[in-house]
Amino acid sequence: MGLHRGAIFISSDFDAPLTFEERHAYAWRLAHQAAKLLKQDFQAEKVMAFGSLLQPDRFNQRSDVDMAAWGLTPKNWLMAVDAVYNLSEDIDLHLVHVPTCSPQLLHVIEKEGVEL
Numbered sequence: 001m002g003l004h005r006g007a008i009f010i011s012s013d014f015d016a017p018l019t020f021e022e023r024h025a026y027a028w029r030l031a032h033q034a035a036k037l038l039k040q041d042f043q044a045e046k047v048m049a050f051g052s053l054l055q056p057d058r059f060n061q062r063s064d065v066d067m068a069a070w071g072l073t074p075k076n077w078l079m080a081v082d083a084v085y086n087l088s089e090d091i092d093l094h095l096v097h098v099p100t101c102s103p104q105l106l107h108v109i110e111k112e113g114v115e116l
Contacts, residue, residue: 034084035116038069042080045071048113064092068109
């Protein structure tokens with residue numbers, strides 16, 4: 001889909017940047033794809049999206065996808081981060097390490113996040 005990190009393009013007779021709505025929808029598809037990957041390949045028990053993805057008034061052309069996953073082990077954590085990060089060259093995907101994140105961040109994730 002994309003030509004390089006940071007720029008979103010769709011393939012057609014010419015390359016055109018994605019609209020806000022297309023980028024937001026694409027970000028949601030990536031979040032669901034990442035959750036499926038984390039559950040199937042890394043045995044994550046629960047995956048939640050949070051942050052600007054859930055707040056369309058804050059989501060913009062530079063927004064990333066923030067997620068948290070429960071049940072990852074110390075052995076598979078870095079492989080899971082790498083697998084999620086490499087799902088897209090167009091939108092960054094960030095995975096919070098739940099066991100070591102701050103209590104404040106965990107509270108926000110659990111209160112405002114959406115399970116995928």
